[in-house]
Amino acid sequence: AQTVTQSQPEMSVQEAETVTLSCTYDTSESDYYLFWYKQPPSRQMILVIRQEAYKQQNATENRFSVNFQKAAKSFSLKISDSQLGDAAMYFCAYRSRNNDMRFGAGTRLTVKP
């Protein structure tokens, strides 16, 4: 079964600075999707960014971008110009073509004013 590992239980960043959250995964598949979700204290799961494995170009959504290294099975999230509203739990997730989805344990991001 696929596994997703987030090695940073907690991260901290100064407002307006840049932070990178790490994620690695294990799979034998060649075609899959990767996601980053944000979970604020409200508990709502909010999609931040997604990446299709067959696309070599790294996905970007405004201040959020990923570094997708398929051979290394690495999928890190970079948040630029961090804002107080970015503070939340961030989950990396893997979805296979048969719809099986696995999440990492999460990284708690704190943004300091």
Next chain:
Amino acid sequence: NAGVTQTPKFQVLKTGQSMTLQCAQDMNHEYMSWYRQDPGMGLRLIHYSVGAGITDQGEVPNGYNVSRSTTEDFPLRLLSAAPSQTSVYFCASSDWDTQYFGPGTRLTVL
């Protein structure tokens, strides 16, 4: 457009009681799923469905039943609740690549 709705938001059960967590979506998505989230852990897939009449087990299916009689609804049943099922439960529906989550149900089993 309500998206994915879940009821109830909170529930307290005694060991051995049964209940059904409701989930509905209005996006006409074929794929729906149920997850549980325990403290310090990410979401774990319980059951999923790729369309009406089709369900399958996820990572942690034991103690839960599902059915999918319509595209819109995907209820999760606990037949005999156990304290180990205390958790936050999320329902999600999906288009071809992205899942949309409901607000969650916090369940406590005493």
